[in-house]
Amino acid sequence: MNLDLSISELAKKYRSGVVTPEDVLNECLENIEKNNPKLNIFITLRDRQELLAEARNVKFETLLSGIPYVLKDAYVTKDIRTTSASNVLNNYIPDYDATVVKKLRDAGAILIGKTNMDAWGHGGSSENTDFGPVKNPWDVSRVAGGSSGGAAVAVSARMAMFAIGEDTGGSIRNPAGWCGISGLKVTYGRVSRYGAIAYASSLDSVGPMAKNVEDLSLILELIAGQDKLDATSSPTEVPVYSKNLNLDLKNIKIGIPLEPDQAIKDALVKLKELGAEIMEVSLPMLKYAVPTYYLLAPSETSSNLGRYDGIRFGQDRSNFTQESMRRIIIGTYALSAGYYDAYYKKAQQARTKIIEDYNTAFEKCDVIVMPVAPTVATKLGELISDPVKNMLADLYMVTTNIAGIPSLAIPCGFEEGVPVGFQIQGPMFSEELLFKIGHQYQQVTDWHKAKPNI
Amino acid sequence: MSWQTVLGFEIHIELSTNSKMFCGCPANHFNTPPNSQVCPVCLGLPGALPVPNAKAIEWCIKLGLALGCKINLQSKFDRKNYFYPDLPKGYQISQYDQPLCVEGNLLGHKIRRVHMEEDTGKLLHQGSETLIDFNRSGVPLVEVVTEADFNDSNDSDNFLKELQQIIRALGISSCDMEKGSMRLEANISVSPDESFPNYKVEIKNVNSFRFVKKAVDFEVSRQIKLLETGQTPIQETRGFKETTGETFSQRVKEEAHDYRYFPEPDIPPFEFTQAQIEKWRSELPILPSQKRLQLVELGLSENYARIISADPEMYDVFMKNPTKQTADLLINKREARVVSNIPxxxxxxxxxxxxxxxxxxxxxxxxxxxxxxxxxxxxxxxxxxxxxxxxxxxxxxxxxxx
Known part of the structure; x- marks a missing residue:
């Protein structure tokens, strides 16, 4: 199956003429037809004839030319319905394209459709959606993770070559981990947020999801960079990540802040064999990460969602789900006069401390390795019915969003028959290093090649 | 009993930059077809992000400098959250605790702050329908807040006219009250002694200096009459009726708004260097007060200096040949502005x-x-x-x- 190839392998086949974008698109559409009813990935699928016409007209200008991908429905797409998985926007057709969409179109990638997610990014299981929960392709009685659940499953179940997710507190890494794919939460400012429907603006990040690290590196070098439409995008130069994946891990120090479980232990053994030095580091603020996140993110979301009043577009406010209303109300409360100092301001102070924690840790080590999630993919209904458990699922992921640093999530084994992954976190703009380490790991392991039998 | 007037102003000035505060749409919205100058940013569409207009920030700081303010080298934008249909994002991007400019002074009156924000859209009521025009949404708006240290309407009239002249000298706004590029809110209360009154009446939507003066005078005497009969004026917002010269109640404030201010996460905080500020200071034009001083030093009377300094054209002509004769000629000409040959x-x-x-x-x-x-x-x-x-x-x- 061509969809098992890496992007660079497929691009080579395109150029030699043995495979065409139309062939690959047809493979995607077949898999979608077969499995989407079971997995509930797509909110909006583009018209087949339109897609095939686009595939026939591909000019091979970049490595992504003719490569089919899916987009989390959190990005606005001109003339294509964009819902953020909420009934509030169930009829909303944007008038412009997000920067990431424009960049991918310019690169020649083919957008297949818009994927299901937790509405507005509010969740870690892709169950808080008005379009029905997304199912895990490894075990359909389990959730896919979230909030970029549909995007992760589309890649895992071979319905697209890659996906663009959005990560505010783990929303790329959690479903990547639970579905057995690779995902990157970028440094804040690395990729333009213009056109990404905001959940929590100071934490939101736009990133790639794919089968392996090499693919991620290829995608990132095409979507990263400063954007005059996003004042928080960084002028930091974008390396050609994919040309620079080889690295001797001999001089690399990997910090471990937590007692590793079996899958992580195995991964560390591999990294050690590759030459890395493993050492303990401490992140004393880790225990405050979830409370900090669940004050900052709801505060910002309470403001960001204020525009969805149903006056100019979309439906009225009664269409927000329970979980979204909970976050809006918590945020409104945290920002209110008399509570601001105790909640929002305190959380900002904790944010500074968390950044300091990481800075201290990165004086000792180059990167930090942590699990993606504290558990494997939960059963359907388990998280959505328990808001506190739902929040705690984000424990290992939210610190990187709070600190703004990048984190690469890659698969490292199976537990209870479903995939588990680990994160490699690094300092600001260390994506190149994270890719190198992740790529070297994937050169000596096969976890990223496993695919669900569905 | 002698009554003490407590009078202060909030003045909004629309800047005449080419583009809006946070997007590339034209800022000049006067007489434009409704919703012809809009984009995802100023319509508050999902996913759109604000990018601040550097020129507007520079102009706001220059106004601050012209008003003798201290410039905060570290500043930022904040979100002011409230719901109103003319505010498409559900919040206004404004400044809260780190305004660009603070602690200025003009004609002996203290200026508390000068900050940068964005204008709202306009509601047009037609019969039972309300239409929204977003051409004005996101136009750069500077807010000047004075301390409540004005004694009477003569005092404030001089101040406001001087402020207008400064803004026009800077060339940053037409500062036209009738067109709404200068908008005033007067806060008025009256105290029997030096103490600060426990109420405040806000007067809004007055669109000429003459009417501001009338509105202030009317309001002060209205409040004194109430106080003299032992009543306390209620805290409210009042409008001004031009035909009668009276103020009237518009909205009684039940409680203080909670705007839930917090730092605007879409715009990084600013950091200015003192060198940058000094460069901007060096670019300031000659201000009206400096012109007056200069003219008096050149031998003109206060009255002549005031008249000639207020008119850029007259000033330029005078400065080419700064003699008493030139001044006489200019003043006489001005008084016979239409040159008549009729005996x-x-x-x-x-x-x-x-x-x-x-x-x-x-x-x-x-x-x-x-x-x-x-x-x-x-x-x-x-x-x-x-x-x-x-x-x-x-x-x-x-x-x-x-």
């Missing part, structure tokens, strides 16, 4: 004729309806064409022995 005798002749032919009008003028002089002048103009109006008025007064 005074001819005017006298026509004035006499018109007066004897309009007994009714003459009677009403004598009875105190002085504005009816305009009707006489109209008839004289019909006869003679362009006339020297001040001269003609003088002649009318003489003949009528007013």
């Amino acid at each position: 005074e005798e001819k005017i006298r002749e026509v004035v006499s004729k018109v007066i004897s032919a309009n007994i009714a009008i003459v009677e009403s003028i004598k009875a105190g309806k002085t504005q009816a002089i305009g009707a006489l002048i109209g008839q004289i103009k019909k006869e003679l064409g362009d006339i020297d109006i001040p001269l003609t008025q003088k002649i009318i007064s003489e003949i009528m022995k007013l």
Whole structure:
């Protein structure tokens, strides 16, 4: 199956003429037809004839030319319905394209459709959606993770070559981990947020999801960079990540802040064999990460969602789900006069401390390795019915969003028959290093090649 | 009992930058077709992000410098959250605890702060429907907040006119009250002694200096009357009716708004260097007060200096040949702004004729309806064409022995 190839392998086949974008698109559409009813990935699928016409007209200008991908429905797409998985926007057709969409179109990638997610990014299981929960392709009685659940499953179940997710507190890494794919939460400012429907603006990040690290590196070098439409995008130069994946891990120090479980232990053994030095580091603020996140993110979301009043577009406010209303109300409360100092301001102070924690840790080590999630993919209904458990699922992921640093999530084994992954976190703009380490790991392991039998 | 007026102002000025505060749409919205100058950013569409207009920030700081403010080298934008249909994002991007400029002074009055924000859209009520025009949404708006240290409406009138002149000298806004590029809110209360009153009346939507003066005068006497009968004026927002010269209640504030201010996460905080600020300071034009001082030093009277400094054209002409003769010529010319070649005798002749032919009008003028002089002048103009109006008025007064 061509969809098992890496992007660079497929691009080579395109150029030699043995495979065409139309062939690959047809493979995607077949898999979608077969499995989407079971997995509930797509909110909006583009018209087949339109897609095939686009595939026939591909000019091979970049490595992504003719490569089919899916987009989390959190990005606005001109003339294509964009819902953020909420009934509030169930009829909303944007008038412009997000920067990431424009960049991918310019690169020649083919957008297949818009994927299901937790509405507005509010969740870690892709169950808080008005379009029905997304199912895990490894075990359909389990959730896919979230909030970029549909995007992760589309890649895992071979319905697209890659996906663009959005990560505010783990929303790329959690479903990547639970579905057995690779995902990157970028440094804040690395990729333009213009056109990404905001959940929590100071934490939101736009990133790639794919089968392996090499693919991620290829995608990132095409979507990263400063954007005059996003004042928080960084002028930091974008390396050609994919040309620079080889690295001797001999001089690399990997910090471990937590007692590793079996899958992580195995991964560390591999990294050690590759030459890395493993050492303990401490992140004393880790225990405050979830409370900090669940004050900052709801505060910002309470403001960001204020525009969805149903006056100019979309439906009225009664269409927000329970979980979204909970976050809006918590945020409104945290920002209110008399509570601001105790909640929002305190959380900002904790944010500074968390950044300091990481800075201290990165004086000792180059990167930090942590699990993606504290558990494997939960059963359907388990998280959505328990808001506190739902929040705690984000424990290992939210610190990187709070600190703004990048984190690469890659698969490292199976537990209870479903995939588990680990994160490699690094300092600001260390994506190149994270890719190198992740790529070297994937050169000596096969976890990223496993695919669900569905 | 002597009453102490407590009077302060919040002044909004729309900047005349090319583009809006946070997007590339044109900022000039006067007389444009509704919703013809909008984009995802100023419509608050999902996913759109604000990018601050550097020119607007520079201009706001220059105004602050012209008003003798301290400039905060570290500043930021904040979100002011409230719901109103003309505010498409559900929040206004404004400044809360780190305004660009603080602690200024103008004509002896303290300026608390000068900060940068964005304008809202406009609601147009048509019958039972309300339409929204977003052309004004996101236009750069500077807010100048004074301390409540004005004694009376003469005091504030001078201040506001001076502020307008400074802004026009800077060339950053048309600062036109009728067009809404300068908007005032007066906060008025009255105290029996030096203590601060426990209420505040806000007057909004007054669109000329003359009316501001009238509104302040009316409001002060209204409040004094209430206080004299032992009542406390209620805390409210009042409008001004031009036809009657009276203020009227618009909205009684039940409770203070909670705007849930927090730092705008879409815009990184600013950091200015002192060198940057000094560069901007060096670019300031000669301000009206400096011009006046300069003219007085050149030997003009305070009165002449005030008149000539207020008019850039007159000032330029005077400065080319700064003599008493030039000043006399300019002032005389100004008073006969329409240069008339008609001899005074001819005017006298026509004035006499018109007066004897309009007994009714003459009677009403004598009875105190002085504005009816305009009707006489109209008839004289019909006869003679362009006339020297001040001269003609003088002649009318003489003949009528007013």
